[in-house]
Amino acid sequence: MNVTFSTKDIDTQSADRDRDLRSADWFEVDKYPTMTFVSRTVSGTPQSFTVAGDLTMHGVTKPVTLNAKELGKMTDARNRVHVGYDVTTTIDRRDWGLNWGRRPRAVR
Numbered sequence: 001m002n003v004t005f006s007t008k009d010i011d012t013q014s015a016d017r018d019r020d021l022r023s024a025d026w027f028e029v030d031k032y033p034t035m036t037f038v039s040r041t042v043s044g045t046p047q048s049f050t051v052a053g054d055l056t057m058h059g060v061t062k063p064v065t066l067n068a069k070e071l072g073k074m075t076d077a078r079n080r081v082h083v084g085y086d087v088t089t090t091i092d093r094r095d096w097g098l099n100w101g102r103r104p105r106a107v108r
Contacts, residue, residue: 001038001053002038003037005034005036006034007027007033027057028058035057036057037053037054037055037064038053038056039052040053041053044068046070048068050067051066051087052065052066058096058097059097060097062096064089064091066087066089067088068087069085070085071086072084
């Protein structure tokens, strides 16, 4: 599984925060317009599983493990099954060079 996210489309429901996250202080969206996750292994059951893979963000690739739990499933009018999952992980943003607050900032 390969997933690509647009860093330009960050939406936290706060225009000021979104503008800050898109800036050179954080994601530098003009230089790094996407984040990518490429899975390597999946283990567990359809109801609870982990996905190990590589996350590329801000020009840096690091391994991460995603933890997934089934939220529920339903069958639509065309008899297709849809499944919802909650997927979480914890990362240290500094591993990807997102060091706001630790690097010198220009004085204006």
